[in-house]
Amino acid sequence: MRALWARGHAPVDPASLVAFRVAFGLLGMVSAERFLSFGWDERLFDAPSFHFRYYGFGWVPTPPDGVVTGLFVAILALGSLIAFGLVTRLATVLFAVLFTYVQLIDVTTYLNHYVLVSLLAFWMCLMPLGARGSLDAWIRARRGRPPRPPLRAWMLWALRFQVAVVYVNAALAKATGDWLLHGQPMGIWLAARTDTPLVGDLFAHHEVALVLGWAGFLYDLTIPLWLSLRRTRVPAYTLLLVFHGMTAVLFDIGMFPWIMTAAATIFFEPAWPRRLLGRLVGPRDEASRPIEPTRPRRGLAVTLAIFALLQVLWPLRAHAYGGNVLWHEQGMRFSWRVLCREKNGSIRYRVRWTGSERERYVFPQRYLTDHQEREMAGQPDLVLQLAHHVAADHRARGYEDVEVRVDAWVSLNGRRMARMIDPDVDLSRVPDGLGKASWILPAPGGAPIRLQRPPRVAEDER
């Protein structure tokens, strides 16, 4: 333990951590700017009259209209402070809190890479990343004060661990028959992207979907290892650039490729920015300075270890539910199941109350935006949440003994649609929770759809 503590607290060249901080800040700025310029702040947060909440986070306050816009402006500003290293620790803490709060407002805005940004930000809150290569350090030097203690090896370890957790779990999520044996949903997505320059024609072939599916699976599973080994680092990062370049071109995956491309540099030798930029970065300032040993802090070490263990175990919880997680979605979120399903659903609620002679239908658009409806349609816990809201809304309008059932038809990876939720269950009486949901019906069996190339059109018919 002492040896591990000592190794973890060994000073490291801060260059790669500084580069990581700068990239994180810049990407945080770009992410916030995209929300503002695309109007997502209004369309995703202000427009809905109802917000889906994460289990246990129903208490999160809904911001008044316009506040989310202000939050993204603040996140943009905080990103710039992080990048330049000005009041770095405070900026990072505020960034982490605000970015996470925005995500907690509505589950339908959930994206894996937003979660990663929050987790990285929280890790960074524990690290004095403004100690080097920052305006903070420059101001401190100008005031004639000695530099802050050096950055430590555990900081690299923590960030590498976090990035590796994402990759490995993204691979494990793809270890399914649909992905590896049937090439779906990759086949569906590629068939719609045959217009891609140079390689688009290949995408129409089923075999290409299979090959790319396997390639993605093996890449995610092993890339942290290849990036960690000095000999394989250069080809591995080249492959990473190709992989994330392709995902950026092919899919509406937003900042994810850029975040992973930047985050993966944390696997490099800590001095890589110095080697890349040479004199621009300058020599390592504390290389010749003696470092005072630190005493092990058992509480901190245990806390970090538990947090890390949780990161390993939490994504695996889906297996405890049994069945197909892509169908029942229990354990789907926060488990890095990145881009692994094509799911479309049709939802209508059936409501009955005391005195009503027949069931009345409630269509989701009465409460939801189109974006929310599309996201909800494939996620049973969100269907349940809206059922509770529908019941509460009817009760508030004076109806008694309100019962809410649902016709939820869903197609997974191009399969025949099937009922996702038992239509006979009164969802208004089903509590939300983390237990296995008996009201979710089993996933449909059989293989997903296998698409084929349409016959070539004769020249004169075009």
Place this chain on the structure above:
Amino acid sequence: MRFSSFFLLAASGLTLASCSGDGAPSDTGPEADARRQVLAAFADDVVVPRLARFRGDAAALETAAQAWAAAPADATARGAAQAAFVDAMDTWQELEVLQVGPAGTTGDIEGGQGLRDEIYSWPTTNACRVDQETIEDAAATPDGLRSELVNVRGLDALERLLFVVDETTACPSSSPLILDGLWEAVAATPGDVTARRASYAASAATLVRERAEELEAAWTGGFRDELATAGAGSVVYRTSLDALNGVSDALFYLEGITVNVKIAEPAGLSGCETADTCPEARESLFADRSLANIQANYRGYVAGFRGGEGMGLDQLLRDVGASDLADRMDAAIVTADPVVEGLSGTLPALLEADPQGLDPAFNAIQDVVRLQRTELVSVFNLRLPQSVAADND
């Protein structure tokens, strides 16, 4: 290779790869050709013939309305104008489900010019505003009416003008029209309200005819080619898939409007909680053509799905290996056909005779559109209408 050189080369490669995603696509394979066949058939066999028919219907409506304006007391002239309206509306209701391009809302729909609302603005209607226009001189000429809001100069306004026979107003007693005695002053002279309505109807019919010509010209003068060359020279549609998405979005009218609003609300299936049925929530309040409108919407959907004489979405499904889905959609349509076409009489009469009389049509049409929402969009990897183009992972 030096580390820095490698890094810069790799970064350049990544940037180039990303940039190529925003550049000109090479939408040339069999998939794109098949989509363009569907799009061309959608234009040539489905939309353009109906636009031509609607242009003729609108011209006939204008002529009939002008004839009625010349003889407002002539019941035969009024009846002819009403018949012309019915023909025009029947055609238009098929086109309601086919709002691709110029008919669509500017900014929301690719190639949209907002012409749909110019022709028919329902559910944005206001009978009281139509009555206000009735007593104002501006409505007596097309030029006077041209600058007014869309809800007083399209087919929805015409329906009230042509089919409301009594000389009462829809305005509440608190409206200036009543408080200031304006309506009463006109209504005091028997036949004056009717004469003004006839004159106003002639003006509105002229504007509808003009917009019908404009819409047809927009298609034949360019948009048809934009659709048929999507992804291969079209400036409106970057890819054939984008254009196919536009067609799919338009067809969702049958679910979002026809089923959920036109059928479910008056039938008491949705949004009508204080009574068994709410016939007052029907679409056609004055001509009582609500059932015919539902039937026309359905026919427009089927035509749009099957592509008329040309290649339709059903054939495209078969060509990409989704024959099972194509068969089930065809079967759902075959099942729904007699149910929908069997609707007869007026909607209030139907519901009075059987409060659940619209339920079979509601369910039969839902069985069709549910397959589109769940499976068809999956097979073709289409977006759902109005989806925010947000990130996804």
